[in-house]
Amino acid sequence: MSLRANGRATVNGIRDDMDRTQINGRKRQSSPLMPAFMVSAPGKVIVFGEHAVVHGKAAIAASVSLRSYLLVTALSKSKRTISLRFPDINLTHTWNIDDLPWATFSAPGKKKYYYDLVTSLDPELVAALKPHLANISLEEPEHVRKVHNNSAFAFLYLLLSLGSQNFPGCLYTLRSTIPIAGGLGSSASISVCLAAALLLQIRTLSGPHPDQPFDEARLQVERINRWAFVGEMCIHGNPSGVDNTVATQGKAVVFQRSDYAKPPKVQPLWNFPELPLLLVDTRQPKSTAAEVAKVGALKKMHPQITEAVLDAIDKVSEGAARLIAKPDFDPEELSSLEDLGRLMTINHGLLVALGVSHPRLERIRELVDHEGIGWTKLTGAGGGGCAITLLRPDVSQERMNKLYESLEAENYGRFETTLGCDGVGVLWPAVIKNGTGEDDVGGQEIDQEKFLNAEGIEGVEELVGVTGEYGDRDAWKFWRVED
Ligand SMILES: Nc1ncnc2c1ncn2[C@@H]1O[C@H](COP(=O)(O)OP(=O)(O)OP(=O)(O)O)[C@@H](O)[C@H]1O
Ligand SMILES: C[C@@](O)(CCO)CC(=O)[O-]
Numbered sequence: 001m002s003l004r005a006n007g008r009a010t011v012n013g014i015r016d017d018m019d020r021t022q023i024n025g026r027k028r029q030s031s032p033l034m035p036a037f038m039v040s041a042p043g044k045v046i047v048f049g050e051h052a053v054v055h056g057k058a059a060i061a062a063s064v065s066l067r068s069y070l071l072v073t074a075l076s077k078s079k080r081t082i083s084l085r086f087p088d089i090n091l092t093h094t095w096n097i098d099d100l101p102w103a104t105f106s107a108p109g110k111k112k113y114y115y116d117l118v119t120s121l122d123p124e125l126v127a128a129l130k131p132h133l134a135n136i137s138l139e140e141p142e143h144v145r146k147v148h149n150n151s152a153f154a155f156l157y158l159l160l161s162l163g164s165q166n167f168p169g170c171l172y173t174l175r176s177t178i179p180i181a182g183g184l185g186s187s188a189s190i191s192v193c194l195a196a197a198l199l200l201q202i203r204t205l206s207g208p209h210p211d212q213p214f215d216e217a218r219l220q221v222e223r224i225n226r227w228a229f230v231g232e233m234c235i236h237g238n239p240s241g242v243d244n245t246v247a248t249q250g251k252a253v254v255f256q257r258s259d260y261a262k263p264p265k266v267q268p269l270w271n272f273p274e275l276p277l278l279l280v281d282t283r284q285p286k287s288t289a290a291e292v293a294k295v296g297a298l299k300k301m302h303p304q305i306t307e308a309v310l311d312a313i314d315k316v317s318e319g320a321a322r323l324i325a326k327p328d329f330d331p332e333e334l335s336s337l338e339d340l341g342r343l344m345t346i347n348h349g350l351l352v353a354l355g356v357s358h359p360r361l362e363r364i365r366e367l368v369d370h371e372g373i374g375w376t377k378l379t380g381a382g383g384g385g386c387a388i389t390l391l392r393p394d395v396s397q398e399r400m401n402k403l404y405e406s407l408e409a410e411n412y413g414r415f416e417t418t419l420g421c422d423g424v425g426v427l428w429p430a431v432i433k434n435g436t437g438e439d440d441v442g443g444q445e446i447d448q449e450k451f452l453n454a455e456g457i458e459g460v461e462e463l464v465g466v467t468g469e470y471g472d473r474d475a476w477k478f479w480r481v482e483d
Contacts (some may be wrong), residue, residue, distance in 0.1 A: 033168070034201065035429035036073040038446065040466055040476065041192035042066065042421050043178035044185040044246045045279065045388060046379050048347055049317035051295050051354055053240040053255060055307075057314035060321055061242050062252035062272055062419040064279075066184060068176035069464050070193035071430060071451050072201065075169035084155060085173040087452060088180060091148045093136050095156075097167055101128040105160040112161045114204040114223060118230050119260050121157065129156050147180075150187075154234035155194055158227055162198045172197070173448050177457040179413075181285040183380020188243030191231025196224045196248075196424050208426060208479040217479040222263075224248050224424055236288040238296070240264075249481060250423025254321050270482050272420045273324055273331040275340075276391040278374070281413035282360035284384030291356050291381040298355060309353050316347045334393055341375030341390045348377035356382035360412075364389070367406050371399045386415075425466055425476045432464060433475050443475065 042063040049059025075081065083094040104110065105125060112118055133156070137148045155172070174193065178186040199205050205220050206212075228244035241264055242255040252272035257264035299306040320343045323329060323336075330336045348365070351357060357378055364387045365376045374391040407414060433443035444450075446464055454463040466476045 033074050033077070034072075036071060036445075036447065037197075037200065038069055038071050038427040038430045038464060039193045039196040039200070039424060040067050040069045040427070040464075041189045041196070041247045041424045042185075042250060043068075043189050044243055045277075045386075045419060046183075046242065047252075047275075047388070048320045048343065049242075049313055050378075050380055050382070051292070051351065051356060052310045052313035052317070053242050053257070054238060054292055054295070055299070055310050056256070056258040057310055058254055058256040058317040058321070059240070059242050060252065060254050060269070060317055061246040062269075063246050063250045063421045063423060064178075064184060064415075065418045065421045065467075066176075066178040066415065067421075067466065068174060068178060068186070068189040068193050069451075069460060070190070070197055071171075071173040071446060071448060071464075072197050073171040073173070073448055075171065077168070079169035081169050082159065082167070083171045084152060085171060085448070085452065086151055088174070088176055089147050089151060090140075090144070091137065091151060093148075093152060095132060097169065098165065100132060100156070100160060100165075102160065102165040104128040106164065114162060114199055114202065114227075117226055117263060118161070121230070121233050125157070125160070129153065129160070132156060150235045151190065154187075154191055154231040157234050158194050158198050158231055161230065162202055162227065168201075170201075171448055173451055175451065175454070175460050177460060179281060179386075181287065181385070182281055183286070183288075183378070183382070183385025184279075185243040185247055185380070187235040187288070188228065188232055188239075188247045191228040191235065191244055192224060192247045192424050194231055195227035196426070199224060199227065200426065200428075208477040210477075210480075212480065214481060214483055218481045221248055221423065221479045221481050226263075236292065238289075238292050246423075248424050250478070251420050251482070254317070267321075268482070269321075269324070273329060275331050275419065276337075276374075276393065277419065278389040278391055279379075279386055279415040279417055280364050280389065280407060281386050281415065282358065282364070282384050283411055283413055284358055284360045286358070286381055286383035286385050288381040291383040294356060294383075295354050306354070309350050313347060313350050316343050316350070319343055332393055337374075337390060337393060341392075344375045344377045344388075344390055351378055351382055358382065358384045360384065361387050363410065364407075364412065367403060367410075371395075371403050373399060373403055422466065422478045423481075425478045427464070427476050430464075431475060432473060 043066045044061050047060045053059035080097045081094050133149050137145050178184050180186045225248040229241045232239040232244050246253050252269040254267040361378045368376045368389050373395050374389045376389045379388045430446040431443040454460045
């Protein structure tokens with residue numbers, strides 16, 4: 001395949017550019033302007049084990065088909081600015097590259113490399129960024145500024161850790177189809193996009209490309225994941241890393257991080273069953289940081305009781321992993337679903353005991369239970385956000401419609417989404433080929449204006465979605481980590 005964008009030929013997506021890159025520490029002598037490119041990462045659903053996973057227990061999470069998309073556009077060499085355009089949260093901000101605290105980030109003992117494992121934020125580096133975050137969105141109310149600050153903080157920490165003062169001027173434009181603060185991993189998804197984009201820009205990733213060995217693909221995904229975790233630490237304080245892991249790797253995983261100084265144990269579930277799930281949004285935003293802190297406070301107050309609840313959640317997650325791995329587990333059979341559903345009900349009850357439910361989540365349970373439709377648990381941090389319902393196979397359309405009507409009447413949202421989707425992907429250069437007449441010549445170049453003007457979630461998906469009206473969009477490439 002050969003596309004042309006900004007006058008440069010590419011073969012197999014980004015491979016032609018990247019193959020000439022030295023990735024073992026040596027960089028190219030001169031770097032011509034990069035073409036505009038995009039990265040994308042999915043959101044996630046935690047099927048079992050949220051909160052317990054922060055305290056070293058196992059969790060099962062699956063990626064969803066809702067995604068974030070980040071467009072990176074290089075500016076001409078004379079423009080020494082970096083701009084964020086994050087319209088979902090109404091954030092626009094520009095920094096002068098030469099004003100940023102590069103020296104602090106590259107001081108002896110502080111400098112980090114693209115292959116490092118960073119497990120905590122450095123307070124001195126955080127302090128050095130403060131003045132550069134202080135004047136963002138001054139005209140906005142405090143709660144909006146907090147959201148803007150979190151996203152900008154994640155971006156700056158990654159940029160200064162991975163980049164250097166000769167970083168090129170760039171525009172970063174981000175749009176997401178994942179509800180923000182809804183428990184579906186919006187922060188992890190944007191952290192993965194930011195980490196992947198910056199690692200690509202400093203030319204430390206040589207893929208994805210179709211004939212890449214699995215081990216090489218895994219190493220690259222692991223590097224993106226490590227830096228996405230740093231973004232997550234900036235946004236929500238004390239993440240377990242499950243969200244960024246599943247958003248990077250895609251599909252589904254059993255995840256456990258017993259020792260925060262070491263990488264987590266991640267068991268991919270390549271054959272995660274196609275569970276009949278309904279995803280309901282309370283439309284009650286929550287703060288992951290606050291919900292995680294709540295459980296931390298409970299553990300301090302009642303260490304033994306809380307540990308016992310977390311242990312019980314661990315057992316539930318282990319039981320669920322064993323159950324879905326059984327050869328006779330059939331997601332279309334009532335008996336299999338009953339077994340899994342029972343575990344979901346127990347998991348939810350234990351989350352209620354930890355104090356992270358919300359009356360609007362309990363109301364979803366009531367409505368679902370009343371119609372005898374399935375088994376419900378909150379997903380993600382709780383305190384609002386979303387719930388998942390595992391549907392019984394024998395429910396009539398009439399009862400489903402009744403539930404939908406009640407949910408609508410009480411201002412709940414519903415998501416049609418698939419579980420177990422691709423992880424982080426790259427569109428290099430930012431050219432979409434749809435196979436229509438206009439595109440036969442070489443595809444449609446995506447620029448900032450087109451991307452910003454795409455209307456709503458449908459518009460974004462139609463313009464740049466990894467799957468389009470014509471099926472999968474071949475121009476999007478994914479690291480293939482699956483044996
Ligand atoms: N589309 C977006 N554009 C810019 N920033 C975003 C976007 N989506 C998420 N964020 C950042 O992530 C924060 C939300 O993260 P938070 O962890 O609270 O929720 P979540 O990731 O959606 O839920 P959970 O962690 O429970 O899965 C926002 O306050 C914002 O800083
Ligand atoms: C609540 C939590 O367990 C899941 C949030 O999606 C937090 C985390 O794992 O980082």
